[in-house]
Amino acid sequence: xxxxxxxxxxxxxxxxxxxxxxxxxxxxxxxxxxxxxxxxxxxxxxxxxxxxxxxxxxxxxxxxxxxxxxxxxxxxxxxxxxxxxxxxxxxxxxxxxxxxxxxxxxxxxxxxxxxxxxxxxxxxxxxxxxxxxxxxxxxxxxxxxxxxxxxxxxxxxxxxxxxxxxxxxxxxxxxxxxxxxxxxxxxxxxxxxxxxxxxxxxxxxxxxxxxxxxxxxxxxxxxxxxxxxxxxxxxxxxxxxxxxxxxxxxxxxxxxxxxxxxxxxxxxxxxxxxxxxxxxxxxxxxxxxxxxxxxxxxxxxxxxxxxxxxxxxxxxxxxxxxxxxxxxxxxxxxxxxxxxxxxxxxxxxxxxxxxxxxxxxxxxxxxxxxxxxxxxxxxxxxxxxxxxxxxxxxxxxxxxxxxxxxxxxxxxxxxxxxxxxxxxxxxxxxxxxxxxxxxxxxxxxxxxxxxxxxxxxxxxxxxxxxxxxxxxxxxxxxxxxxxxxxxxxxxxxxxxxxxxxxxxxxxxxxxxxxxxxxxxxxxxxxxxxxxxxxxxxxxxxxxxxxxxxxxxxxxxxxxxxxxx
Amino acid sequence: xxxxxxxxxxxxxxxxxxxxxxxxxxxxxxxxxxxxxxxxxxxxxxxxxxxxxxxxxxxxxxxxxxxxxxxxxxxxxxxxxxxxxxxxxxxxxxxxxxxxxxxxxxxxxxxxxxxxxxxxxxxxxxxxxxxxxxxxxxxxxxxxxxxxxxxxxxxxxxxxxxxxxxxxxxxxxxxxxxxxxxxxxxxxxxxxxxxxxxxxxxxxxxxxxxxxxxxxxxxxxxxxxxxxxxxxxxxxxxxxxxxxxxxxxxxxxxxxxxxxxxxxxxxxxxxxxxxxxxxxxxxxxxxxxxxxxxxxxxxxxxxxxxxxxxxxxxxxxxxxxxxxxxxxxx
Numbered sequence: 001x002x003x004x005x006x007x008x009x010x011x012x013x014x015x016x017x018x019x020x021x022x023x024x025x026x027x028x029x030x031x032x033x034x035x036x037x038x039x040x041x042x043x044x045x046x047x048x049x050x051x052x053x054x055x056x057x058x059x060x061x062x063x064x065x066x067x068x069x070x071x072x073x074x075x076x077x078x079x080x081x082x083x084x085x086x087x088x089x090x091x092x093x094x095x096x097x098x099x100x101x102x103x104x105x106x107x108x109x110x111x112x113x114x115x116x117x118x119x120x121x122x123x124x125x126x127x128x129x130x131x132x133x134x135x136x137x138x139x140x141x142x143x144x145x146x147x148x149x150x151x152x153x154x155x156x157x158x159x160x161x162x163x164x165x166x167x168x169x170x171x172x173x174x175x176x177x178x179x180x181x182x183x184x185x186x187x188x189x190x191x192x193x194x195x196x197x198x199x200x201x202x203x204x205x206x207x208x209x210x211x212x213x214x215x216x217x218x219x220x221x222x223x224x225x226x227x228x229x230x231x232x233x234x235x236x237x238x239x240x241x242x243x244x245x246x247x248x249x250x251x252x253x254x255x256x257x258x259x260x261x262x263x264x265x266x267x268x269x270x271x272x273x274x275x276x277x278x279x280x281x282x283x284x285x286x287x288x289x290x291x292x293x294x295x296x297x298x299x300x301x302x303x304x305x306x307x308x309x310x311x312x313x314x315x316x317x318x319x320x321x322x323x324x325x326x327x328x329x330x331x332x333x334x335x336x337x338x339x340x341x342x343x344x345x346x347x348x349x350x351x352x353x354x355x356x357x358x359x360x361x362x363x364x365x366x367x368x369x370x371x372x373x374x375x376x377x378x379x380x381x382x383x384x385x386x387x388x389x390x391x392x393x394x395x396x397x398x399x400x401x402x403x404x405x406x407x408x409x410x411x412x413x414x415x416x417x418x419x420x421x422x423x424x425x426x427x428x429x430x431x432x433x434x435x436x437x438x439x440x441x442x443x444x445x446x447x448x449x450x451x452x453x454x455x456x457x458x459x460x461x462x463x464x465x466x467x468x469x470x471x472x473x474x475x476x477x478x479x480x481x482x483x484x485x486x487x488x489x490x491x492x493x494x495x496x497x498x499x500x501x502x503x504x505x506x507x508x509x510x511x512x513x514x515x516x517x518x519x520x521x522x523x524x525x526x527x528x529x530x531x532x533x534x535x536x537x538x539x540x541x542x543x544x545x546x547x548x549x550x551x552x553x554x555x556x557x558x559x560x561x562x563x564x
Numbered sequence: 565x566x567x568x569x570x571x572x573x574x575x576x577x578x579x580x581x582x583x584x585x586x587x588x589x590x591x592x593x594x595x596x597x598x599x600x601x602x603x604x605x606x607x608x609x610x611x612x613x614x615x616x617x618x619x620x621x622x623x624x625x626x627x628x629x630x631x632x633x634x635x636x637x638x639x640x641x642x643x644x645x646x647x648x649x650x651x652x653x654x655x656x657x658x659x660x661x662x663x664x665x666x667x668x669x670x671x672x673x674x675x676x677x678x679x680x681x682x683x684x685x686x687x688x689x690x691x692x693x694x695x696x697x698x699x700x701x702x703x704x705x706x707x708x709x710x711x712x713x714x715x716x717x718x719x720x721x722x723x724x725x726x727x728x729x730x731x732x733x734x735x736x737x738x739x740x741x742x743x744x745x746x747x748x749x750x751x752x753x754x755x756x757x758x759x760x761x762x763x764x765x766x767x768x769x770x771x772x773x774x775x776x777x778x779x780x781x782x783x784x785x786x787x788x789x790x791x792x793x794x795x796x797x798x799x800x801x802x803x804x805x806x807x808x809x810x811x812x813x814x815x816x817x818x819x820x821x822x823x824x825x826x827x828x829x830x831x832x833x834x835x836x837x838x839x840x841x842x843x844x845x846x847x848x849x850x851x852x853x854x855x856x857x858x859x860x861x862x863x864x865x866x867x868x869x870x871x872x873x874x875x876x877x878x879x880x881x882x883x884x885x886x887x888x889x890x891x892x893x894x
Binding site for chain 1: 594595596597600601602618619621622625650652653654655656664665720723724727728733737738739743839840841842844848855856857
């Protein structure tokens, strides 16, 4: 959806196994596509696409629910229910994979009033749920109302809809929403609601409804079974209404929480799609047992919050060390991001300089990252008044030594390495940093209570996002502006951009905002990681788009089909 | 005997209350809040755009707006009707989630305990009867090495070398049964299950094996030195009879009592092994519950583990009386 989201550690650990590195020598040729790279693409199969076979997808965790309206729904819920254009549930509008423009889906057309307050959607009349009942305006209303109902655990979804004052059905297939104030994301928010059938979810306790684990939706796949702790299966509907029908008969999601076990399954060819860690990508995945069975893809696409996240170190501006922007700039110039990206992250990342997704028009590509320049950093610190006046090797100002604590989520080997490298550089510059890795729950508490000097997290930036929650000064007390960033010009841009419906004008405003962030350095921005995926090479038609893959393209030639 | 048992069983109640009070307070006062966890779903859609109002609403729905003592009393009140509440993670009843996972964990641990005892005692007897021989020294060294290997490391090595990929494709790398297990016949199902459990059971038992066989050895050596053993020898019984009929039974008494203490440590140990082998057991459930501050689920699992431990202690006391006729309960 449209918000920025917290990620825990960027990457999960990958220790253990190891493996010989000799396989790296016969590196397969790399194919560049507009939206990513492919290694080891299969020979093009003869003939037209055919139906059949299954896709076995490995998930690193089990979803909590299959009800996307509940706040307990997570990225795994989204991957299963939403997939691409909807696996189980569908939305009124979809984003075009390539152009990213809003296109009709369940709504065949829509109208926005002149004052940008009234949104009318005209629904298709041929959409049915997997139990055969038609999808009508009542189902759209029900989806909206169940999210707005405060007895339901839907608080995080509700916060996107609080600007709406009413929703009514004009007739059986027309629904109209009225907003209290205009906002450029209203259409996206409404258009991306996953429509739940009223006749199923309307009765009983919404939070604990049995259908939350056995959903009924209008998408191309119907729910088949969920073996708790093991796997979840969805199967193709024969009566699906949509214009583009999937060719693969079933999708099996296997929950394998241990990274090493997951990789063993990949080696044995028991899974068809899996995300890889940088370590696996570089060392293990180039061995012949993988390259003979899989194609490897890298993408930066902002899909399901994986490829588009970026890490950062936030400087708490209420602390004496970080109240001056020169000190914050110095902190950034003491971090050798290029070298760290090449070594610790194996070159599978890019340095970012602002909050927007780097491939989106809101991101100013002309802004160069602050260089790694310890001499300039020291000069800036001197200018800001941080000098070592008592000759103890640590800079100080007004009797306060430059000694701070840096908290970050534990469990990510990459962060640990980055922190160690950084600390060495800081010590040389006369700054004393204490590294404090915290377990995720404790970390979140410290961040939310603003009890930190510096903290590290990752945000997910969508193609079209609103920086309000993280950067507006009104969010310092209760929102996600943890570092106390307050800048009058930035506030003004953020407020005005919310009312700007012209994409180009708004993007220009956000690029100006990007420049302010770069100058002020409330964060030291780190990296945007590529999404690294291995996909079984029996699949044809696998194409990376700006918004990721579309599994409805995928098919397997008859002689290579593995499952019946 | 009967009165003793009744008293022991009644004593469970205050002990359990004490345990639950302390764990409830520790769990809920630990840093981190399930609300923040919920609203910052890792990689989810929409986490941070959350208002203070939403936080308050969610707190209220979970009853977390009430003071701690009130929450404890409410929890106890529900417990009286055997209601552990619903999990914060997926809104499902805690008891359902535990009932789903506990059979797997019990299976894993009972097989491990059985394996430990069946192998450790013969090893102990061999070592004791062949004290200071080369065989004894080799066994001692071997067991010492086994005892010092961390089980998560052994698990990963075993998985790397015996679960396919570059090496031997002998065992499955994940789960307790194949995905199509439900369609198998009883015998095939059993074989499938055993095939899946071999590596996890191995990892869970080698450590306890090393410890227990040392206890068995020491116990037997001490017993052999007793007067009545010498007397038995003097009567001219064969060495076999002396060891197996007289000495062994007496030397087993301390080992039996160790059983009660093994139960909690095995459940604790299976947390790691279950996570590594992706086994949907209670250990992994507990681990995930603690990480996500899922209070009702943590309390449910801790209560049941506490009850199992208390019962284990009673069982080992009863066994004590069975193997040692000298002991009488009164």
